Amino acid sequence: MERVNMADKKKGNNPSGSDDSFSDITDMIEQMMQRFGVGIEEFSDEPFIYGFSITQRANEDPEIREFGNIPSDYNDFEEEIDPLDGPISIDEKKPLIDVLEIDGEVYVTAEISGMSRDDISVCATDQYLEINASNKYYTYSETLEMPLKVDPNSAKATFHNGVLEVIFSVMEEVGKVDIKIN
Incomplete structure (x- = not known):
């Protein structure tokens, strides 16, 4: 295979004639x-x-x-x-996030390197999880939709070695309910 000088390629002088x-x-x-x-x-x-x-x-x-x-x-x-x-200003990162549904629970794992536990804020509803983290070096922000309705009051969060894990219990679907009229 013929070697091509990068300066020649930049000038458009590609001796091999191949499309670069x-x-x-x-x-x-x-x-x-x-x-x-x-x-x-x-x-x-x-x-x-x-x-x-x-x-x-x-x-x-x-x-x-x-x-x-x-x-x-x-x-x-x-x-x-x-x-x-x-x-362009690059001042906010999007964390790498995995969401798993296992045995009636939803596990959310987010990589938030460079942060301490006190730098992180986590809020949830039955359908959304919001993760915000900020210090003098980095800012992370993400809002994600849960794959199932979760109980936000059941949330347990841990943060170790730059990894945030939040575990929710899945809300049980309440089917049709008969309502008594008084």
Whole structure:
């Protein structure tokens, strides 16, 4: 296989004549770096995190959740990025979250690294869980819909080594109830 000089590739002088599939990725990275208003060397101290999880339940469309510290409105590379809009601020992270339903309980596990227990606030209703965490270095925020109705008063939360776990009891469905008329 013939080696190609990166400077030649950038100038469009690819002696192999093959279509360079990485040129689009390189262009996207360069656009992003221009949009952030800084050079790549300035990001060596602070990692960029981006990922996604896919949940597929029977007879439902797949649910795709993003996490990381890159704002979600900049994850769509189909849209044109305008450098005149100013630099992007990355000040809020999305935690990696797993939700499991096991034996009448819902387990929510969230990775919230860099925080202490006192930095974290957790609130819940029967259908939603809200996680907020903030210190002088990071801010995490996520509101997620529970897969089943849960009893928020049954919640038990623990936080160890950057991992928050919240366990809820599932609310039993109360079927049709006859109401006596007085």
